[in-house]
Amino acid sequence: MSKRVGKQTVKLESKPKIIATTSVVGPKEGKGPLKDYFDIILQDDLDGKESFEKAESSMMYKAIEETIKKANLNEQDINYLVAGDLLNQLSASNFAARDIDIPFIGLYGACSTMSESLSISSMIIDGGFADYAIAATSSHFSAAERQFRVPLEMGSQRTPTAQWTVTGSGAMLLAKEGNYPYTTHVTIGKIKDYGKTDTNDMGSAMAPAAVDTIKQHFQDTGRTPKYYDLIATGDLGQLGKKITQELLKEYGYDISNKYIDCGDEIFDKEKQKTNCGGSGCGCSAVVGCGYIYKNMMQGKLKRVLLVSTGALMSPTSSLQGESIPGIAHAVSIEFGGNQNE
Template identity: 75%
Template sequence: MNNTNNRRVGRYTVKLLNPPAIIATTSIVGPKEGKGPLKDYFDVVLTDDTNGKESFEKAESSMMYDAIQQTLDKANLKEKDIDYLCAGDLLNQLSSSNFAAREVDMPFIGLYGACSTMSESLSIASMLIDGGFAKYTIASTSSHFSSAERQFRFPLEFGSQRSLASQWTVTGSGAVLLASEGNFPRVTHITTGKVKDYGIKDPNNMGAAMAPAAVDTIYNHFLDTGRDGNYYDVIATGDLGKVGYDITVDLLKEYGYDITSSYIDCGESIFDNEKQNTCSGGSGCGCSAVVFCGYLYKQLMKKEIQKILLVSTGALMSPTTSFQGESMPGIAHAVSIEF
């Protein structure tokens, strides 16, 4: 009980007493992402978005498998060294993660937080090490434009017109290897989000649906820790896009927090929206995963930045609930990473 009390910081946040080190990451992206503003930071850029497989779903699963293997290679570790793999994706029954996990010799915890899954998996993987249950863990997520489109929207052959508020699901996978020790950036605080729903029903406007959850989580993180936007070099939301970015900035200002000097959104950063015709920006589990594992982690390792608050965001909807007229609840989880 004493350890629990020592770890709780306010209502929604825990402080890790044995903060795990992020000793390696890998980012794999598709051809479109490899032509965006962050192209030089990704470890692998595919020339073929099927990755040599016979379906987009198999391609997505293979990206996650490759990201995990390359991350192990960077740390000179084997599959048997990993105590837990925490992973998830957008597809039905976590099919991409399940089939990637089938190919590795690791205990597997499947997680679903929609596009918030990178921070969710990173939270659970970190807590397992902090609690003394593991020495090494891996957190991983993936998404694929083509597999997500035909599950959540329309077949690609339909050729539907995209609205200006819509977002382009990122084809990519990221893997994060955490260890109980090492001179690397560490996960120090975790703020677990609440489901927020303000009645947005348009599946082409996910930024507006997710932004209130991002605001609530960031606000509660600030209240719990006594920090503000000036504490972090970068506050990165997952995939709100241009629309959600503006809403988040405005709502946090109403709470008395101006984060504009440190705030980026991974979905807005990964594409050049005008040149690449991605409307409001990127989305998907892979969005915050590859931006963190590629761009942000490399900046940490160069010590160009030292403190990041990663706030992956997710729209907790499905085709079934949308067809039934339900709104889109949002969720966001925050992970503080400090060198």
């Protein structure tokens, strides 16, 4: 009864269904190219709260509650909330979950958290441990800047390879039944560290992990890029995307005509001055819950590989001279194609 496929992939026999999603974004994201796909756009990034951290937590709370409402369920129906975020000690998730009456599993995978929480939730449903589980994550530009870089008040200049942390939260509700997009395979990644130390160039640091996980997913499943309508990495940005695409080509996988990076898509990089693009847990969360999910529901995308990518350094580890370890997890999501293929 092993569900293992190849070295690192598992097949979800029961195809857990993503029966509802919600994306909540900040004002900047709400003016970007994907604005029409988001459910809730905040008017300002404090959203009436006393701090950016509390605003982030409140965004996640909204994303979760709205998702439960969309599915006509109550908190009591949901067996697990599987969530994480970028704030130290998962503040955003913990304080959101405090006000929600659902057993809580906290995760940290930096910006890989959306596909990590979706992977764990999918396994929990497929394993028979839950009827309903919610996967959620969030990030907030202003909270991330002061935690990971410098407070905004300092007005630091951004380097050309810098990315802009997405202010946003996404939640996906998984269930055993329903005519909705479903997860079919999960490939949990290994940590890859090629010695990059520039914390203003996370895309390059995470690219090797994305390449490793995507390559492994193809090898394990016997699939090729042809199988998918869309392959979406999390937040490699313009530069990291380019590296990933080129490295995968060297391994014999040309994904160029169906490859997007959520961070590369969410902002108008020129007009919105986001340099290499968006980043943060919230990035692949809101693009996944918004653009990808809605296009799948409309039949415009049938087979998607979502590969959220995380840079696992901490400000302390960087100060202590460590390089930036990266990780990526891949989840195959399908809807409306040939289910028996």
